[in-house]
Amino acid sequence: MIQIIETPEEQMVVDLYNKLGGASKMLTTLANIYAKAAIQPDGRTNRMFIEIAETLNEVGKVIALDETTSETIEDIARRLTEQGYRRGAPSPHAESVDRVICAGSTCSECGHVGLDYVPFYKSNSYRSFMACPKCDYVAEI
Numbered sequence: 626m627i628q629i630i631e632t633p634e635e636q637m638v639v640d641l642y643n644k645l646g647g648a649s650k651m652l653t654t655l656a657n658i659y660a661k662a663a664i665q666p667d668g669r670t671n672r673m674f675i676e677i678a679e680t681l682n683e684v685g686k687v688i689a690l691d692e693t694t695s696e697t698i699e700d701i702a703r704r705l706t707e708q709g710y711r712r713g714a715p716s717p718h719a720e721s722v723d724r725v726i727c728a729g730s731t732c733s734e735c736g737h738v739g740l741d742y743v744p745f746y747k748s749n750s751y752r753s754f755m756a757c758p759k760c761d762y763v764a765e766i
């Protein structure tokens with residue numbers, strides 16, 4: 626997180642970053658947009674858009690490792706519940722995309738493959754986490 630804020634423009638970027646839940650979340654959001662746009666009106670898919678979406682997801686996964694928190698998933702659930710979040714995803718599409726990311730992710734603490742998908746949402750805010758079922762590792766997607 627950026628700590629030194631000197632201009633209103635910097636504050637705006639920090640606010641947006643926090644609102645979206647981090648850089649990896651921003652990339653996942655963009656990947657979702659491309660994945661949706663890839664399906665053309667005639668039902669065929671645009672290969673280039675699919676490839677862009679896959680690349681954005683890959684970069685997002687790498688960045689997510691830097692956003693690792695020392696909180697446990699229970700700590701996070703308690704904190705977000707206090708902030709008015711409920712368990713769950715805002716749409717089946719968001720859920721299916723993030724579930725795939727979690728299922729293909731490796732725990733950076735213990736090496737376990739296949740992390741639990743733990744989503745939270747309130748009004749227009751969606752935050753999702755991958756949690757290791759074998760240890761306390763957790764990271765925001």
Ligand SMILES: [Zn+2]
Nearest residue numbers: 732735757760
């Ligand atoms: Zn682990």
